[in-house]
Amino acid sequence: MANSSELSIPRTEPDLATRRRAEILTGSIRVIARDGVVAAKLKDIARESGVSLGLVQHYFDTRDKLVDETFTVMMRAISQEAQRRLQGIEDPLELIYAMNALHVHGTIGFPERWGFWSELWAAAGRSEHLRGVSTQVYQLWAHPLEEALEVLSTTDRLPSGADPHRIATGVLALMDGLSIRTLADPEGISAEFMLQVLNDWVSTQLGVPPEVAARHVAALSHTTHPTAPRPLTPDVVAEALRTPHSTTSFQTAT
Template sequence: MTVKKLGRPSLARQRRDEILLAMATVVARDGLPATTLAAVAEAAGLRRTLVLHYFRSRDELVAAFVEEVVSAYGREMIWGDPCLPAADRLDALFAPGAYADEADLRVWTELVTLASRDTAVRDRLRHLWADHWLPEAERQLAAEYPSAPSEDIAATAYTLACLVEAHWTFHLQGIAEPRRHHLHATATALLTRLSPPANHPDPAAP
């Protein structure tokens, strides 16, 4: 996963970013439960004591990884290109490249799997979905489909997220694209059930 850098980061910010990027590499390779501070330090080319200087414990490192790296990556996926209509942004979520690479998808799947056993990870992911990602998806849909009832907007945003998640989960399991295409088609049909976008008048209107 890519760690976003804005402007000229301080050395401390640069070191944190290097460690978090190394964390993503190790999680994709070894799985989150097997990810150790020593492994992250080795992947970052740093001493373990230096990793502990920036992250005082493994739990703190995992928390920062979810809250900074995973949060930013999910936000980027959901926002997409704001100049594109919702239908095009939805298509991009089902297309190759929605995840930067296979490693990013494995990292996300690792977190979801761990959430079933680790309440701290579950709480952090729930916070991202409930307080950030789903509200942003609803905001975007409401802006493009202003005549759609709020309950339809909320239900559509949630169901689209479920369909995208299922699409990529099946991808990891080797389910052939023709079968997964049905998920994309279902998502597109759900989107068209909303009112016409504000900049596309209803042709049936008088």
């Protein structure tokens, strides 16, 4: 079954230091999504965060440290939200459709979230360090997909010769390409259309009949989808800062 360990989210108000760090990191996410990693300047992040440049430098010694922590907190926020939304899904096939919906409709609004990740992919080609960060992001996304596909394989629910690793890689590559098209042409390529293409591709690769796929997708209306993404706020980031990092895991029911 899906990982049943419920995240313990602190309900107390964050302390001042955590609140300030969350404000700065929220501003950093927005600036990187808008301007890119390379062009993101501390003074612009300070302005977006509503704090002084000196305060940014107080909490983050260097620009590189701030960029690193920005990517780390974004990964943590998405990981913990994914764990919440995917809890209770016991069928591995349904989990895969749920992850498609999660990546499209997401935990944070589409333009900020996918704009942020697109900037990471672009910068990774010019920076060995950011290449390592992007690898961590892909591992975070690929792990639950591959785990669910492995369960389908061991229970003879994949077509003969189907490779879980290749299918997971294909899903993530298709997500990336469609997200860029959706960002560039939101009127021509909607998020709903992106999700439909992803689900159709997965169904074809896994040999799932249309009526079976439709049943699994419909079941998600009672679980993860259509939960609206949360606005990106310092409260969301502060929650991620205070929550230990974890990854979403899928195991067979016992």
